[in-house]
Amino acid sequence: MFLEKIFSHGKKERYVIEDIRRHIELLCKACDAFTVALEKQNRDLIWEVVELEREADSVRRQVISHIYEGAFLPYLRPDLCKFVEIVDEVFDVLKEAAFYCVENKIPEPLRDESIRVALLNFRMCDMLMSSFEAMLEGQDLREKTLAVRIFEKKIDDIKHDLSKEAEGVRIDNFWAGKALSDFIANLTMISDIIEDASDHLQIINVSTR
């Protein structure tokens, strides 16, 4: 493993790498569960997303504490912490989007495109996982970063369609409209944050060369 080879074979480093991997895995699972929940309109799976977010929160704390206990060279620590924080931000936004689905049904005209965005979000997480593994192997991340950007661009296009379609949805009151608007914003913001995480991974990769 690239990072381990360069910096240390210590236990702390191994724990950090394992925990970061676990953190991204949980994100993939959460995005997948969310997509399936939307497809099948299954509320239990929505709660699973919330559970996964809680689990991820504790993994994040472990990563940060191991890093502050002295894992990795000091110059690399802030970047690793920042990466974990960005991934955690994705969980927060995903959880907010999931909460909307607990109490509301996605309006029919927005349903298909919402599912598509959720699936593309999952694809991006998958690519992030793949990027992380590639970084550990010391590979170039250029192709993977580009793939993440392509997904993000696609979601950006759908975002405009969703917003336009939402204008035609009948809304009962201000709060229902706000909740729907927030849902669309959160659902489409996930890709922006994953893109940030991917870019940060690239920065870490370059800084370790």
Next chain:
Amino acid sequence: MACNHANKPGGGGVMKIHEFMTRKIEFIDANKSVYDAVEQMVDRRIRSVVVRFSGKDPDYGVLTSRDIVFRVLAKGIDPKKIKVSEVASKPIACIDKDTDFADAAAIMEKSNIARLFICDKGSVIGLISLLDVMAAELVMRARGNHVS
């Protein structure tokens, strides 16, 4: 844990055409003038419109910017005096939403066309262009399972 789209994270799962297709499709009636189509395409910044022919069952054709420029404007024909139905190509090339990218690329190459329509139960639900196939190639290359 219900993971439908991949067996394990980082493992992928096969990407299908419907994930990359564009749903933003503009329709125009076959009886409208080519001028109307030009207006619609320039206004929406799109390169083609799906032409709807009247009849019992849904019947579609396609009018592209290439058709308009080559078959109408370059020949000095007034676009207001020619109907969409006279210029549009018919039938449209349709594929299933679960088609994979390699097959889509092969159909495009064989038929020498730049866009394929994704159809479901006789209705056009999306469109995939050459650029979408290229983007998919980049993504699949990054995933380690590319088209070519």
